[in-house]
Each structure stands twice: as C-alpha cells, then as structure tokens.
Amino acid sequence: QINSPKPNIRRSERKNTKRSPSKKPVEKNWSRNKFHYRRLVQDFFYDYGNFRSNTLSDFQQIPKSTLKTNLNRFHWGRRLPSALIIGVKKGGTRALLEFLRLHPGVRGPGPEPHFFDKYYHMGTDWYRKQMPPSTQGQITIEKTPSYYVTPEVPARVYNMSHRMKLIVAVRDPVTRAISDYTQGISKQRGSKRFEEMAFLNVTTGLVDTSWRAIRIGLYAKHLKRWRRFFPLTQFHFVSCENLILDPVGEMAKVQDFLGLQKVVDQKYFYFNETKGFPCIRKSRSKSHCLDKTKGRTHPKINTTSLQRLRDFYRPFNLKFYQLVGKDFGWY
Numbered sequence: 001q002i003n004s005p006k007p008n009i010r011r012s013e014r015k016n017t018k019r020s021p022s023k024k025p026v027e028k029n030w031s032r033n034k035f036h037y038r039r040l041v042q043d044f045f046y047d048y049g050n051f052r053s054n055t056l057s058d059f060q061q062i063p064k065s066t067l068k069t070n071l072n073r074f075h076w077g078r079r080l081p082s083a084l085i086i087g088v089k090k091g092g093t094r095a096l097l098e099f100l101r102l103h104p105g106v107r108g109p110g111p112e113p114h115f116f117d118k119y120y121h122m123g124t125d126w127y128r129k130q131m132p133p134s135t136q137g138q139i140t141i142e143k144t145p146s147y148y149v150t151p152e153v154p155a156r157v158y159n160m161s162h163r164m165k166l167i168v169a170v171r172d173p174v175t176r177a178i179s180d181y182t183q184g185i186s187k188q189r190g191s192k193r194f195e196e197m198a199f200l201n202v203t204t205g206l207v208d209t210s211w212r213a214i215r216i217g218l219y220a221k222h223l224k225r226w227r228r229f230f231p232l233t234q235f236h237f238v239s240c241e242n243l244i245l246d247p248v249g250e251m252a253k254v255q256d257f258l259g260l261q262k263v264v265d266q267k268y269f270y271f272n273e274t275k276g277f278p279c280i281r282k283s284r285s286k287s288h289c290l291d292k293t294k295g296r297t298h299p300k301i302n303t304t305s306l307q308r309l310r311d312f313y314r315p316f317n318l319k320f321y322q323l324v325g326k327d328f329g330w331y
Helices: 011-016 034-047 056-060 064-074 093-100 124-129 145-149 153-160 173-187 194-198 219-227 240-245 247-257 303-324
Strands: 083-087 139-143 165-170 199-201 235-239 269-272 277-281
Touching: 083 093, 083 145, 093 139, 093 165, 093 240, 093 247, 093 277, 145 153, 145 219, 165 219, 165 240, 165 247, 173 194, 173 303, 194 199, 194 303, 219 303, 235 240, 235 247, 240 247, 240 277
Parallel strands: 083 139, 083 165, 165 235
Antiparallel strands: 269 277
C-alpha cells in the first residue's frame, strides 16, 4: 500500500477552510468583566460627543463584536493623576470625589493614597499602581486632604508634574475645627472638651495654634507655600457650604476647571433631610449617601468660645480671600 502524499494547501486557502464546531473560539470572562466593558462603553459615547447615561439594559443591547472592535483604541491602563484634591480635612473632600466619579471622564481611587506625604519613598511606580485603570481620554484624580498642610508636598508634586491641577475644598475654619474634633472623639473616648483643646487659657481666650484642628484652618498660610510652585490658574477652590446648598452649581465649576463636559447635573442629586447634605441618585431605583461617619452631630460649644475663634480667624480669612480673589463669607 502506497501512502499518498498530503495535498499542498496554500495559506490563503487554509484561512478559508471551515473550522470544526468543537474548535469554535469562545468569548472568555465576558460576564466577569461586564462592569469594565460597561465603563468603556460610556467612555466611547462620551468621547464621540454622543454620551448619554446608559443603563445596564442599554449596555446589553450593544453587540459584543461592536464593543470589542471599538474599545481596543482606548489604551486601557493605570496612569498617574493629572489632578489632585489636596484639601482640606473635613472640608467636603469625600463628597467632592464621589460627585466627580459620577462623570464618565473621571477615574479616581476610593482610598486616600497619601503618596506625597507618607509613601513618597515608594516611588511613582507604586503610586501608579494605586490608581484605577483608565482610558486615554479620561482624567485620573486622587484626593488626600493632608497634602494641603504638609510642608514637603508642594515641591514633590511639582517635581512629578508642574502642570498638575489642584482642587482645594474649604470650609468655615471654626466649623471645620469643630467637625475635626467631633471625628476625633468618636474614635477616642474620654477626650478633653473642645474649649480645653482650642484654647491655651479658657479664661483669657488665647487660642492654641499648635493644635492641628486649629492650624489646618490657617488657609492663607498653607496656600502661600503652594504658590511658590504653582500659579493661581492651576488652583480651583470649592466652597463646602455651597457644595451642600448647590451641588449642581459647584460641580459645574469643577467640571469647567478640569475641561470636562457638564455631565454631572441635577438628575444625579437629591437632598437628604436626615443627614443634611446631598446624596447621589445613581438610577431611578438606586441611590447612595456617604457613610454614617459623615454628618455627625457636633457638640454644643458656648457662644463666647465661638466668637473668640471667629475673631482669631478673621484676619487669616481676609488674607485668604485676597490671595484667591474670592470672598467665602466666613465672618
């Protein structure tokens, strides 16, 4: 018996040969990666100027083949931030980040990375790994409120990127100090009264500027340090009071500053009477408020102590208004 030689099939002819059903390629992990694909689909609509708020049902109606064809161009990966929320503590930074993350053009980590103040020795590769994956058309942003008051941070940020956009959420320094104190006593029982912490002598009303809760509120002093490295045009100042009363208006200004379309608007917010600040409406059936640690009830402070603190902060506030060109109304 003579074995007949195998027919010589050209490559072009091999490509046209049909594969057996058993070798048909299988799409892997589609349901597992559904969230990431959904986010990329939103980016696709946004970048082409046809963005609309897609529900899961909208997403499922788009053919998978169309998704895979169009999403390859977005270069999905982790990137260093191009914008930072640098402060201040108890100034509404968590709410601001949550509101910004509603925008499909913004990506940001939930936890505070603390790279420029605590983990700078870990290097930028470590810092990049703390960021969520993003596409080329998205802005990566992170928030660490302690950056604003840490002396070493401005130079470190400048060394990484002198084009960094800086967002500072500020609040009446007296209210901010009380909120800071309230958070502290919730974690540590048996603390001193607020007046005992805020004043070196309660009788004379001499303010203790060594207490961190007081020192953070000296906004003008901290801003001068940042201005040695960055021009005022790279800063945007968010009023915490206005963020509560008019989240849509404040978010419109932030989106303008970041060069984003005004996607985060009225449909995303509703006011929670119990907590006393806006919550997020993600869809018709889903809503989200900040966790129970936000909106704590403040202890009652006597009016004399409050007035002494307002008198103490007044010249610093006026200097801050002068530096930023805006009056926040803290009197």
